[in-house]
Amino acid sequence: MNINGLYNELKKIGDSKLSRCIKLYLVKKQTEGTNIILYNLEVESEVQIDLLNIFKVYFQNSRTRNREQLEYDVVMDHTDKSKFLVIESNKYNGIENFIELFEDPSPADTIKGIDVAEFIAYAVHVCIPDELNFSFVGEFTSLSKVSKMKVVGNLKNNKFNKLDTNDTFGFSKNIAMVIYDDEVLIKHLPIFEKCCQMETEFKKNSAEVLNSIASFKFIDNIEELLHTAEKDTRIARRLTKMNSDPDRVKAFFTNKDRVKLVLKDPEFNDKFKGIEYNGSTLVYDSKLRQQFITLISDASYESIVGGQKRIDNSL
Known part of the structure; x- marks a missing residue:
C-alpha cells in the first residue's frame, strides 16, 4: 500500500473541507451470527478533525510510512511488530463485505441499549468524491477498563467531580488497519480478522x-x-x-x-x-x-x- 501517497494527499486538503467528509463508526458483531455491524455516530466538525489527526500523527514519521509490508498469510506467525501486513481487498469475501459496509446509505445509527464492551473497534471513513476515499480502524477502549480501580474525575473551581467511567470510552492512537486503493494494511491482526470475519x-x-x-x-x-x-x-x-x-x-x-x-x-x-x-x-x-x-x-x-x-x- 502506498501510505506515503495517501499521507501526502491528505496533507493537501484543508480541514474545513475534510470536516464535511468524515464519518465515525463503531464496529460490533451481530448478537446472533457472525456478521459485522457498523454504527454511524454523529460527531461535531472539530471532533472529526481530531479523529483524522489520529491517522496523521500515527504516520507523520517517514520511518513508519516506509515500514516494510509483508503479504498477509493465514498460516505464518505474524508476531514481528516492526512490519505491516498487506492484503488485496478482493482476496476474501469477508474483506469485501466489511468494506461495503462503509457504502451503506442507511447504516445503524443508534447504540442505545448496547453495552460499550460489545464494540470491537472504531472506524473512520473519509470520502471526497473523485478525490480521496479511505478508511482506518483502531482499538476502541472503555475508560472503565483503562482506569480499573483508579478514581477518575475533573478538577474545576477547586472542586473534584468524579467521572462515571462506565459509559466513557476512548479511541486508541494506534492504527489497527487502513483500507485504501483496493488494499488493506494491517497492524493489529486480531482486529483485522474480527472485522473481516476471517474465521x-x-x-x-x-x-x-x-x-x-x-x-x-x-x-x-x-x-x-x-x-x-x-x-x-x-x-x-x-x-x-x-x-x-x-x-x-x-x-x-x-x-x-x-x-x-x-x-x-x-x-x-x-x-x-x-x-x-x-x-x-x-x-x-x-x-x-x-x-x-x-x-x-x-x-x-x-x-x-x-x-x-x-x-x-x-x-
Whole structure:
C-alpha cells in the first residue's frame, strides 16, 4: 500500500473541507451470527478533525510510512511488530463485505441499549468524491477498563467531580488497519480478522478444499476432517492455505502413488509416523491431524542444491 501517497494527499486538503467528509463508526458483531455491524455516530466538525489527526500523527514519521509490508498469510506467525501486513481487498469475501459496509446509505445509527464492551473497534471513513476515499480502524477502549480501580474525575473551581467511567470510552492512537486503493494494511491482526470475519472465511475455504479432495477418494474418513475444521481454527487456516493453490492440491492427489516414497523415507519417517498408505487410501490416527495436513499439503521436499530433505513450515 502506498501510505506515503495517501499521507501526502491528505496533507493537501484543508480541514474545513475534510470536516464535511468524515464519518465515525463503531464496529460490533451481530448478537446472533457472525456478521459485522457498523454504527454511524454523529460527531461535531472539530471532533472529526481530531479523529483524522489520529491517522496523521500515527504516520507523520517517514520511518513508519516506509515500514516494510509483508503479504498477509493465514498460516505464518505474524508476531514481528516492526512490519505491516498487506492484503488485496478482493482476496476474501469477508474483506469485501466489511468494506461495503462503509457504502451503506442507511447504516445503524443508534447504540442505545448496547453495552460499550460489545464494540470491537472504531472506524473512520473519509470520502471526497473523485478525490480521496479511505478508511482506518483502531482499538476502541472503555475508560472503565483503562482506569480499573483508579478514581477518575475533573478538577474545576477547586472542586473534584468524579467521572462515571462506565459509559466513557476512548479511541486508541494506534492504527489497527487502513483500507485504501483496493488494499488493506494491517497492524493489529486480531482486529483485522474480527472485522473481516476471517474465521468464517477459514471454515468456508476448509470445506471447499476438503470437498475437492474428497473427489479423489484417497483419504479415509474425510468427514472427520470436515468436522474438525469447523472447530479448530489452526486446522482451518492450513486448509485455507491449501485452497489458495488448487494446482498444488491437484498435483498431490493425481500423483498419490508417490506418497509411499515420502512415508518410507527415513528422513521423513518420524514426521509422518502413524500415517499409512494401504495402496488405495491414506489412513491416519485422528491425533495426527496436523502431521496429516502437512503431508497432503505436499510440504515435504528435497532442496535442489544441497539435496537436503525438509518440511516447508509455511504450509
